[in-house]
Amino acid sequence: MERQEALELRREYFMPCVQYFYKDPPLFVRGDMQYLYDERGKKYLDFFAGVSVMNCGHSNPFITERVAAQLGRLQHLTNVYLTEPVLRLAARLAQVLPGGPASALSGAASRERPGLSNSFFCNSGSEANEGALLLARLVTGKRKFIALNTGLHGRTYLAMAVTGIPMWRTDPFLPGDFYFAGSAEEVIAALEKDGDIAALICEPVQGNGGVRPLPPDFFEKTAGALKSRGALLIVDEVQTGFARTGRMFAVEHYGVIPDIMTMSKALGNGIPIAAFASSRELALRFTRPSASTLGGNPVSASAALAVLDYIEKEDLCARAGELGAYLRSRLDSLASLFPVIREVRGKGLMLGAEIAPDRNSPAGDDAPGAALTDRILEELKERGIILGKNGLGRNVLAFQPPLVINRGDIDFLIENLEEVLRRIL
Numbered sequence: 001m002e003r004q005e006a007l008e009l010r011r012e013y014f015m016p017c018v019q020y021f022y023k024d025p026p027l028f029v030r031g032d033m034q035y036l037y038d039e040r041g042k043k044y045l046d047f048f049a050g051v052s053v054m055n056c057g058h059s060n061p062f063i064t065e066r067v068a069a070q071l072g073r074l075q076h077l078t079n080v081y082l083t084e085p086v087l088r089l090a091a092r093l094a095q096v097l098p099g100g101p102a103s104a105l106s107g108a109a110s111r112e113r114p115g116l117s118n119s120f121f122c123n124s125g126s127e128a129n130e131g132a133l134l135l136a137r138l139v140t141g142k143r144k145f146i147a148l149n150t151g152l153h154g155r156t157y158l159a160m161a162v163t164g165i166p167m168w169r170t171d172p173f174l175p176g177d178f179y180f181a182g183s184a185e186e187v188i189a190a191l192e193k194d195g196d197i198a199a200l201i202c203e204p205v206q207g208n209g210g211v212r213p214l215p216p217d218f219f220e221k222t223a224g225a226l227k228s229r230g231a232l233l234i235v236d237e238v239q240t241g242f243a244r245t246g247r248m249f250a251v252e253h254y255g256v257i258p259d260i261m262t263m264s265k266a267l268g269n270g271i272p273i274a275a276f277a278s279s280r281e282l283a284l285r286f287t288r289p290s291a292s293t294l295g296g297n298p299v300s301a302s303a304a305l306a307v308l309d310y311i312e313k314e315d316l317c318a319r320a321g322e323l324g325a326y327l328r329s330r331l332d333s334l335a336s337l338f339p340v341i342r343e344v345r346g347k348g349l350m351l352g353a354e355i356a357p358d359r360n361s362p363a364g365d366d367a368p369g370a371a372l373t374d375r376i377l378e379e380l381k382e383r384g385i386i387l388g389k390n391g392l393g394r395n396v397l398a399f400q401p402p403l404v405i406n407r408g409d410i411d412f413l414i415e416n417l418e419e420v421l422r423r424i425l
């Protein structure tokens with residue numbers, strides 16, 4: 001297929017709500033670890049990983065072999081039947097989830113909340129968040145939620161209702177009485193005002209909100225108010241999970257064990273799978289029926305098990321931490337050369353560079369930044385680099401590559417980004 005035909009098919013048969021990056025988008029036909037190839041044979045360095053999904057690299061042979069073997073053995077039943085991979089996956093996750101015996105937070109369990117050990121498997125980040133919010137309602141008997149202004153949690157009804165980014169609040173009939181906060185103080189104020197709050201939901205590093213890590217004391221500050229009001233903490237690790245930020249989960253940077261945690265994206269490295277997890281104590285109270293036809297089926301569970309093995313085998317947490325620090329130092333140097341980079345932020349290999357042509361313009365006045373961000377993306381694509389963008393003003397360059405990149409890849413990116421900035425500014 002030629003890209004012209006692809007664009008025509010898309011125009012003819014897609015819903016127009018699905019937009020694409022680039023004026024002349026490549027038609028990708030092959031992936032190999034951190035590299036992508038288009039229909040004309042051109043090679044690209046992928047620095048977005050399908051939005052933080054391909055942490056272990058495209059078509060990673062270690063994972064594809066295990067998935068293919070499972071496909072040839074047993075492809076699907078559903079979770080009302082016993083199958084082995086999903087049970088092994090649940091047990092394996094219980095080891096590495098926050099507070100689990102192999103987690104960096106294992107010692108924290110007794111001090112704070114109990115470790116997360118029980119999982120419910122489904123297919124997407126939206127669905128995991130929808131389930132987490134449902135669980136919070138069931139166990140607290142309360143209806144409302146607090147979420148953060150610049151958070152994103154998905155496309156399903158409740159997940160969209162707790163999404164703060166205006167562009168992703170598509171449904172005109174979302175409930176109007178949930179709370180959105182911009183700080184720990186506003187979370188506490190909402191909890192003090194309203195006794196009907198089931199949970200606070202937040203991403204430890206907001207992805208679509210513009211790669212914004214929560215302040216270091218955010219969880220510490222809100223913990224007391226949540227506990228005294230009987231509200232739960234739901235942490236959305238859909239984008240931050242599985243070694244992306246230099247830790248297995250980003251909450252480890254904050255030393256906090258959530259009541260409920262959600263995950264998807266990198267768990268399957270491109271095979272759809274998601275889950276929400278809680279402590280055993282909380283999970284035992286989820287007795288009303290729930291099931292997911294495809295959730296954690298043998299093929300997706302096998303992919304996730306292979307992902308966890310690969311992360312451990314290659315020590316991707318350490319790799320993301322080291323390479324993330326190197327990328328950050330190179331981006332900081334660029335920012336000191338080019339004032340158009342207003343701020344570099346993030347953790348591990350989840351970094352963002354906010355683009356503001358007028359460094360003195362108020363944050364949020366982003367239209368010129370958005371145009372420039374698109375221009376940078378387009379020029380980098382021509383040079384064989386795929387970068388992401390996000391942020392409320394669509395003016396944040398997003399650096400979220402497969403964690404299997406190397407220093408040479410980072411140097412290649414930075415050299416090209418510098419040349420592009422010199423050319424267009």
Ligand SMILES: Cc1ncc(COP(=O)(O)O)c(C=O)c1O
Binds near residue numbers: 127237239
């Ligand atoms: C933090 C976060 N939560 C939830 C979602 C929704 O996930 P999905 O698109 O798999 O439904 C996303 C998607 O980008 C996300 O970044």
